[in-house]
Amino acid sequence: MPGLERLHPHLQHGIVHDLGWRSLRPVQDLTIEAVLDGCNAVVLAPTAGGKTEAAMFPLLSRILSENLAPVAVLYVCPIRALLNNQEERLRSYAHMVGLEVFKWHGDVSDSKKQGFRGTPAHILMTTPESLEVMLISARTDAKALFQNLSAVVVDEVHAFAGDDRGAHLAAILERLVTLCGRDVQRIGLSATVGNPLVIGQWLAGSSKRPFRLVDPPREKAQRELRVDYCDGVEAAALGIAQVARGRKSLVFVESRSKAERVAQALSGSGVEVFIHHSSVSRADRVLAEEQFARGQNTAIVCTSTMELGIDVGDLDQVIQVDAPGTVASFLQRMGRTGRRANTRTNCTFFCLTPESLLQSVALLRLAESGWVEDVKPAAQAMHVLAHQVMALVLQEGGMSRHRLWPWIEAAYPFSNVGTERLQELVDTMVARDILYEADGVLSLGRRGEKLYGRKNFFELYAVFTAPPVMRVQHGKEEIGHIQATFVAMHDYSQGPLCFRLGGRAWEVGQSDWTKGVLHVKPADRGRVPTWIGLPGSLSTRICQTMLDVLLHEQEEVAWLTRTAALELASLRGSYSGVLEQGRAPLEEQPDGVVWHTFAGGAVNRLLSAGLEQKSAKKWVAGNLSLRCKELSVVAAREAVAALTGLDWEQVAATAARGMARGTVSKFQPCLPEAAEDRLLAERLLDLEGTRRFLGLHGPPFS
Numbered sequence: 001m002p003g004l005e006r007l008h009p010h011l012q013h014g015i016v017h018d019l020g021w022r023s024l025r026p027v028q029d030l031t032i033e034a035v036l037d038g039c040n041a042v043v044l045a046p047t048a049g050g051k052t053e054a055a056m057f058p059l060l061s062r063i064l065s066e067n068l069a070p071v072a073v074l075y076v077c078p079i080r081a082l083l084n085n086q087e088e089r090l091r092s093y094a095h096m097v098g099l100e101v102f103k104w105h106g107d108v109s110d111s112k113k114q115g116f117r118g119t120p121a122h123i124l125m126t127t128p129e130s131l132e133v134m135l136i137s138a139r140t141d142a143k144a145l146f147q148n149l150s151a152v153v154v155d156e157v158h159a160f161a162g163d164d165r166g167a168h169l170a171a172i173l174e175r176l177v178t179l180c181g182r183d184v185q186r187i188g189l190s191a192t193v194g195n196p197l198v199i200g201q202w203l204a205g206s207s208k209r210p211f212r213l214v215d216p217p218r219e220k221a222q223r224e225l226r227v228d229y230c231d232g233v234e235a236a237a238l239g240i241a242q243v244a245r246g247r248k249s250l251v252f253v254e255s256r257s258k259a260e261r262v263a264q265a266l267s268g269s270g271v272e273v274f275i276h277h278s279s280v281s282r283a284d285r286v287l288a289e290e291q292f293a294r295g296q297n298t299a300i301v302c303t304s305t306m307e308l309g310i311d312v313g314d315l316d317q318v319i320q321v322d323a324p325g326t327v328a329s330f331l332q333r334m335g336r337t338g339r340r341a342n343t344r345t346n347c348t349f350f351c352l353t354p355e356s357l358l359q360s361v362a363l364l365r366l367a368e369s370g371w372v373e374d375v376k377p378a379a380q381a382m383h384v385l386a387h388q389v390m391a392l393v394l395q396e397g398g399m400s401r402h403r404l405w406p407w408i409e410a411a412y413p414f415s416n417v418g419t420e421r422l423q424e425l426v427d428t429m430v431a432r433d434i435l436y437e438a439d440g441v442l443s444l445g446r447r448g449e450k451l452y453g454r455k456n457f458f459e460l461y462a463v464f465t466a467p468p469v470m471r472v473q474h475g476k477e478e479i480g481h482i483q484a485t486f487v488a489m490h491d492y493s494q495g496p497l498c499f500r501l502g503g504r505a506w507e508v509g510q511s512d513w514t515k516g517v518l519h520v521k522p523a524d525r526g527r528v529p530t531w532i533g534l535p536g537s538l539s540t541r542i543c544q545t546m547l548d549v550l551l552h553e554q555e556e557v558a559w560l561t562r563t564a565a566l567e568l569a570s571l572r573g574s575y576s577g578v579l580e581q582g583r584a585p586l587e588e589q590p591d592g593v594v595w596h597t598f599a600g601g602a603v604n605r606l607l608s609a610g611l612e613q614k615s616a617k618k619w620v621a622g623n624l625s626l627r628c629k630e631l632s633v634v635a636a637r638e639a640v641a642a643l644t645g646l647d648w649e650q651v652a653a654t655a656a657r658g659m660a661r662g663t664v665s666k667f668q669p670c671l672p673e674a675a676e677d678r679l680l681a682e683r684l685l686d687l688e689g690t691r692r693f694l695g696l697h698g699p700p701f702s
Helices: 002-006 009-018 026-036 051-065 080-096 110-118 128-136 157-161 164-180 196-204 233-244 256-266 282-294 327-334 354-369 382-395 401-408 418-431 446-452 484-488 540-551 562-574 601-615 633-645 648-657 673-684 687-697
Strands: 040-044 073-076 101-104 123-126 151-154 185-190 211-214 223-229 248-252 272-276 298-302 317-321 345-351 435-438 441-444 469-474 477-483 498-501 504-512 517-522 586-589 592-596 625-628
Touching: 002 009, 002 026, 002 051, 009 051, 009 080, 026 040, 026 051, 026 185, 026 211, 040 051, 040 196, 051 073, 051 080, 051 151, 051 185, 073 128, 080 101, 080 123, 080 282, 101 110, 123 128, 128 164, 128 382, 151 164, 157 164, 157 185, 157 196, 164 196, 164 382, 164 401, 185 196, 196 211, 223 354, 223 562, 233 248, 233 256, 233 317, 233 345, 256 272, 256 298, 256 498, 272 282, 282 298, 282 477, 317 327, 327 345, 327 354, 345 354, 354 540, 354 562, 382 401, 382 418, 382 435, 382 441, 382 673, 401 418, 418 435, 418 673, 435 446, 441 446, 469 484, 469 504, 477 484, 477 498, 540 562, 540 687, 586 633, 592 633, 601 625, 601 633, 601 648, 601 687, 648 673, 648 687
Parallel strands: 040 185, 040 211, 073 123, 073 151, 101 123, 151 185, 223 345, 248 298, 248 317, 272 298, 317 345, 469 517
Antiparallel strands: 435 441, 469 477, 498 504, 504 517, 586 592, 592 625
16 A cells, blocks of 8 residues: 555544545555655546546645645636536545645635635635635735645646646646746646646646546456447437436536437436537536436436536436547447446447448447547637736736746647737737727727626636637526527417426517516417537547448447448448548549548538539538539549649638637637637648648548
8 A cells, every 4th residue: 555655644534434445546545646646647537537536645645645735736627517517526635634625616606705815725626717716806815815725636637738728727827836936746637638748737737736547457447339320310309219218327428409409309208308408507417417427217318518527427328329439438428337346337329320320330440449638728718818918917907917827827728829919910900999008008908898707707708718708598597598580580479488408498579678588477489598518529539430430330230220230231332342441532522522431521611622622513511421413523633733823821711711700619709819719720620630641641632
């Protein structure tokens, strides 16, 4: 027990006598060694593998041994529900040794927060948005509160590192380091990540501590996998009900609209059904989690909102309708099962289209081979930098532009930015009246106040954005929200708007557009709302594996039901004579020409932009192919062959300029045009992937 023996005696006593543990898991022993040796660390272990204890035990020991004053440790989670779920466990460990834990997020009362400001706890559990509130708010003396900060634990670090909230968090950590004036220890926890060393670099920022990867050997997972094919949602609901009766199930779907359709189809199935997605009210989501945890014949139909490790009791099975977009998501979801003794992790797929069947089999092949996606942290997140410029200006009550960079320059998301581009950003924000500069001091300009300032302060707390929504209200009960475009597009000459939300049907009685509220009453039936988002893309690796599934039958026979096996065989037959390994063929079809690239959505969108430039015809990009209705196969082949001569950086910039303008980030109005083009190109296109594809497949590509 080398790790246990290094812990403070009081903590050792608590672990052995209060918890009744006689030994620790390998991941816990190794993490204790890393943390007490002063290292930054990324800790990898399966869901429910003991990562939380691995990080918290040595940090509790440090607080006791080094007599650290509060706030000594930050515990950061990506979502409030995960904080709520971890709170009792962290508090029980802290109480074993006489320490306190405080949870701070938007649902915690002001009176409790005020009490914490007066008497801080040693361990603070929070989210990046709440940290931003503390740093900006005049009610919190952030410098005094965080002057003793010694360590930060980032739970589900993979969920942060690859997106805007992670870039936000990385910048906040550097601001906290500046406030407390010390090298803060950083520990990331994850179950699924392909490139943990890069995650370690992202997490380290300005820290000069040595890094240690904690990734103990683990046995190959024993999984129960089944893939079925169904002709539509109603048929899938019959299959789901059969396997769900008398059991506790999570039913994952890939959109909020599909969640509503599946929940509706499951009504009357003999299973108690709940619904859980980001547009359902928080009260209903919490109620679903609580009632589900107590039930035994229950199913939650959910999107990725239930993907992270929120404990919902003894889960029997995970059911997946169609296929998630990544191996990491699949592993995270399936990892919710198999936590009881003598049970295995499991997942049953119900695929509604031949393409989702093909994608499911490809995901399982990759997962069984041990492959998982790399997380790709941004290194020039200019839109998040714009957010941080305004946050710092508010935090400091005005700031010289030359004082901005030292606060955040060490954050990984700004590592490819530099002072020159920061000054260009500030110049743009000043010119657009987002910032105001007088006597060398920056403050929010009139447009900045209107978009992001104190009257709309919540707009600056969160980095991510979404289309305008309307709150759905039944009396005093908040049902959730739907996008304003769905409401505006309804043809009221056909009758009142009736829609489904939270698993129930509603009729709109009154629309208050000034307040963004729909007042509703129960209805007998309703349409499933549409939620508009960025186009979904599969990676090149997944698409290439889908190609391999079409060409080569492997171990998937054991996973497939008879119906699914017949459908997959039919799909293979439809490509017979067209596909070959290492080729990207052009095929002439009755309605035009198809280029079978199997390159993924981001690559294909950029290829389509190049083809349109060369052919002057419209090409439609999917994940597996590109289509053109206006060219013969001979003319298409000429356009494809000409792609190697293009300046792809220029093609990407031009294509991005016409794509999704204004929808990627609410901080796009702050950006110089070239920076906005780069942001859109990075989000929607894959420049390097396109170059790799052309290098492998062309010319003549087919």
